[in-house]
Amino acid sequence: MLRVLRRFRHKNIPVKSASSHNAIRDKRNIFTKISDVGKISTIVEKCQPFSQKPDTIFKEVDPTTFEKVCEETLESLSDFFEELLESNEKLRKGDVSFSSGVLTVNLGKHGTYVMNRQTPNKQIWLSSPKSGPKRYDFVPDGGYWIYKHDFKTLHELLENELTSILGLELDMSKCSYYKKSGH
Template sequence: MSGFIMLKHIKHLNLQYFIKNLPQLSHIMFMEPSYSLQIYHKYSYEYKNGNSNCDDRTHKNLQNYKFKCNSNQKNKEEFNYPSISEETLLALAEYFESFEEHCDSNYDVTYSDGVLTINLPQKQGIYVINKQAPNRQIWLSSPISGPKRYDLVNGIKWVYASDGVSMHELLNKEIPTFISSKKKDIDFTILPFGGKS
């Protein structure tokens, strides 16, 4: 297992593997800090009870991991979700509207009450992007890749925890499939919280 490690796999890893891959695990700590802390406590308990062969240096790394988890939990709780999610969706709505001249009459963009709906040209499907306030996330439903849930990472972009790909990167990949070849300069990542701002 390498690259982006999904949370559902981590709880099955032994302590040595867990410590070795801490740099990779840091990618998911912001998105699921409370669960990350549960993982820390599991392995810290094994260390304290002599159920592993890790040394003091390894235990120190565990302590650093806990600090990062606590810090990321605080950051996730403190960022201004209502303002940032609204700015994100409004910018997306305006950008999608700019494609109208390159599409047929079936293309339609609406944004209301935190829900952005994009009816694609030639009735090729519908994208729905909406706020999910209880989880402080943005959810997206794609006719190509299906449903995804995005968390704000480092205050700059919305990322899907399962693959590490941002929402705007996904749109960069999928939307040109539906838009006329006349519109060649599509780049969602330049928008607010798209990763480049």
């Protein structure tokens, strides 16, 4: 591979370094330039990141829709958690606050969940005391939030973790933009 790049450098074709320290984006640019010359076309296919899944279900959401959907999602989650804390003896010392796109759910000894709107990325970021940080993207065709790394929905993760914490089955299906993966 490096021999091929060296040959192009000798012919004064502009090529960025192909070391593993450069971003994948830079490598794609390199191979696009090389394939434009007509010398190497299959390298582009072989250099795609192996861990990347097709983004066929992820379409761009316009800013107005994102703000509306995100606000509805976080408000409905806030309502759900307020009802949960009021009705569950294990969580009486907990607290829920929702302000300026940030939902904080303190479950006492069980930890704190923080969900916040990330407008520049058009995502909801979740910090979970059980599973750590996750970033959820909205799927407009399905009307739900999904984590691209494991394809689990936001509500599915919350249901599973809260069920584990409380030892009882929870149903978040009345929350806005609810969906379980595979349904």
